[in-house]
Amino acid sequence: MTARALEVVATGPLATVQDLGRPGLAALGVGRSGAADTDSMALANRLVGNAPGTSCVEVTFGGLEVRAHGGLTVALAGAPCPMDVDGRQVAPYAVVWVPDGATLRLGAPTSGLRSYLAVRGGVDVTPVLGSRSTDTLSGVGPPPLEPGRQLRVGRATGPLPGVDHAPVRVPDSGDVWLRVARGPRDDWFTEAAYDALLGSPYEVTAESNRVGMRLDGAALERARDDELPSEGMVAGALQVPPSGQPTLFLADHPVTGGYPVIAVVVRADLGLAAQARPGQHIRFRGSTR
Numbered sequence: 001m002t003a004r005a006l007e008v009v010a011t012g013p014l015a016t017v018q019d020l021g022r023p024g025l026a027a028l029g030v031g032r033s034g035a036a037d038t039d040s041m042a043l044a045n046r047l048v049g050n051a052p053g054t055s056c057v058e059v060t061f062g063g064l065e066v067r068a069h070g071g072l073t074v075a076l077a078g079a080p081c082p083m084d085v086d087g088r089q090v091a092p093y094a095v096v097w098v099p100d101g102a103t104l105r106l107g108a109p110t111s112g113l114r115s116y117l118a119v120r121g122g123v124d125v126t127p128v129l130g131s132r133s134t135d136t137l138s139g140v141g142p143p144p145l146e147p148g149r150q151l152r153v154g155r156a157t158g159p160l161p162g163v164d165h166a167p168v169r170v171p172d173s174g175d176v177w178l179r180v181a182r183g184p185r186d187d188w189f190t191e192a193a194y195d196a197l198l199g200s201p202y203e204v205t206a207e208s209n210r211v212g213m214r215l216d217g218a219a220l221e222r223a224r225d226d227e228l229p230s231e232g233m234v235a236g237a238l239q240v241p242p243s244g245q246p247t248l249f250l251a252d253h254p255v256t257g258g259y260p261v262i263a264v265v266v267r268a269d270l271g272l273a274a275q276a277r278p279g280q281h282i283r284f285r286g287s288t289r
Helices: 038-047 191-199 267-274
Strands: 005-011 014-018 056-060 064-069 072-078 083-085 088-090 096-098 103-106 114-119 150-152 176-182 202-208 212-216 237-239 247-249 261-265 281-286
Touching: 005 014, 038 056, 038 072, 038 114, 038 267, 056 064, 064 114, 083 096, 103 114, 176 191, 176 267, 191 261, 191 281, 261 267
Parallel strands: 176 281
Antiparallel strands: 005 064, 005 150, 014 056, 056 114, 064 103, 072 096, 072 114, 083 088, 083 103, 176 261, 202 212, 202 281, 212 247, 237 247, 237 261
C-alpha cells in the first residue's frame, strides 16, 4: 500500500501546519499559536470527516501547490481561493478528491487572507509540546512549508459527513467589525481615546502577520505616561505603543508585553480579524462579553 502524503510544490507567501495550538504553557514562555481562524479550520476538517482541531495547512493569500501521493480527500475553507486539480476546476467549501499523482493548485483568494486545506486523516507531522502548529514568532513547531517537503497523512478515524458542499458566508471585503471589551489598562488612556477607538476606522497596514496586525487610524491618547512592567498578553489584545497606533495581537503573539492594552477583541471575533487584508479597515464596537 502506497504511503499517503502531500508533496509541497509551491507555498505562496506563507504556508504552515496548524492545529489548535499549545494552550496552558504561557507561564513557561510558550505561546498558544495554532490556527489564526479556528472556525474556518474546523469547517474544513468537518467536511473531510476529521475532528475540528485536526492539523491542516494554513495558507496565506493562496499560491499553494501540492501533489498527492496516494489518493486524498481534501477540503478548503476560509478565504475562498480558485482551485484546480490537474487543470480541472474544483470549489472551496466542498469535498474534493485528488487522485494519486495529481496536483492541487490554489490561486489568490477573492476575499479574506487565510485559507485552510484539510486532508482526510490530518497532516501527520511530529508534535512539539503536544501540538503540530508552527509558531512563527518563537520558532516552536515545524518550520514553515517549503517546496519539496513531504507531509505524511494520517489514518482517518471518523466517517465522512455525507455533505458535498457547505454554503457559508465568505470573508468580508469591506469594513470588518470586531467586538471589544475594555482592556486591563484602559485607565491608562483618556476616555476620549476609548471613544476614538470605537468611533474611527483603522486601516490594516502591510506590517501585519500571524503575530499581529499594526493598525493606522486615530491616535489613542494616554492619560498617564509612566512605564508599565511587562505583563501577560492574549490573542485579541489591542496594545498601544507611544505612537498611539494600536497593534492587534493574533495567534503567534508574544506571551508578555510592556505597552498598555486599551481593549481586547472577543475570542469569537478573532477569526474575522485573521481574515482582514492589508488595506482593509477595521471598526470596533463595544461588548460586555
